Amino acid sequence: MNSTSTFPTVLRELLRTHQAFLAYAASHVHTLDLTLPQYDIIITLGDTPGMTFKKLGEKTLITKGTLTGVISRLEDKGLVQRVASETDGRSQIVRLTAAGEDVYKRTFPEHLVFINRIFDDYSPEDIVNLGDTLRRLHDAVTALRSSGSGTLTDETNE
Missing domain, CATH: 1.10.10.10 (Winged helix-like DNA-binding domain superfamily/Winged helix DNA-binding domain)
Incomplete structure (x- = not known):
């Protein structure tokens, strides 16, 4: 999958959902x-x-x-x-x-x-899947943040 093309859409939906939830x-x-x-x-x-x-x-x-x-x-x-x-x-x-x-x-x-x-409108399975997906995303962000490898220079040097 080409993450470069899907990333802006996913990020936008994540931020919109966060803002809607807080409101x-x-x-x-x-x-x-x-x-x-x-x-x-x-x-x-x-x-x-x-x-x-x-x-x-x-x-x-x-x-x-x-x-x-x-x-x-x-x-x-x-x-x-x-x-x-x-x-x-x-x-x-x-x-x-x-x-x-x-x-x-x-x-x-x-x-x-x-x-x-x-x-x-969510089934119990939907809720479990959503929780799993959000934990996976959180873990990925946390791992990159704590390793210090989330900088742009790290990406371009590979």
């Missing part, structure tokens, strides 16, 4: 008076004793530079709090407040129903 998810989250990054923090912290900023950054889709601001806005809303780590004096644990835990318990099940509507 769809945001349409529900905005009814909660939250942004997607804020809700990502809430659902990541839900039913946990809290996490360090580092772990929260690894488990969410939020970049390190944005995370502090998102946490601060959630603190202003009374949904999260920062507490000193008992094991590492240099780090803080972010955890949901009682109000944050209430938002999580009250809204997460309905958010899952909302998101799952996307897959109403």
Whole structure:
């Protein structure tokens, strides 16, 4: 297969799907008076004793530079709090407040129903295949990125 001719089409569809998904998810989250990054923090912290900023950054889709601001806005809303780590004096644990835990318990099940509507026309096999394909793509990107061989000069020197 000539990947050069199919690549722009596949990339365009991947990006369009990503943007459409985020807009769809945001349409529900905005009814909660939250942004997607804020809700990502809430659902990541839900039913946990809290996490360090580092772990929260690894488990969410939020970049390190944005995370502090998102946490601060959630603190202003009374949904999260920062507490000193008992094991590492240099780090803080972010955890949901009682109000944050209430938002999580009250809204997460309905958010899952909302998101799952996307897959109403998919068979169980379709969903498994889609998951496998996306994992394969992720693994390929991650492998190239971590090997450092994804530069244009590497491609032209072969």
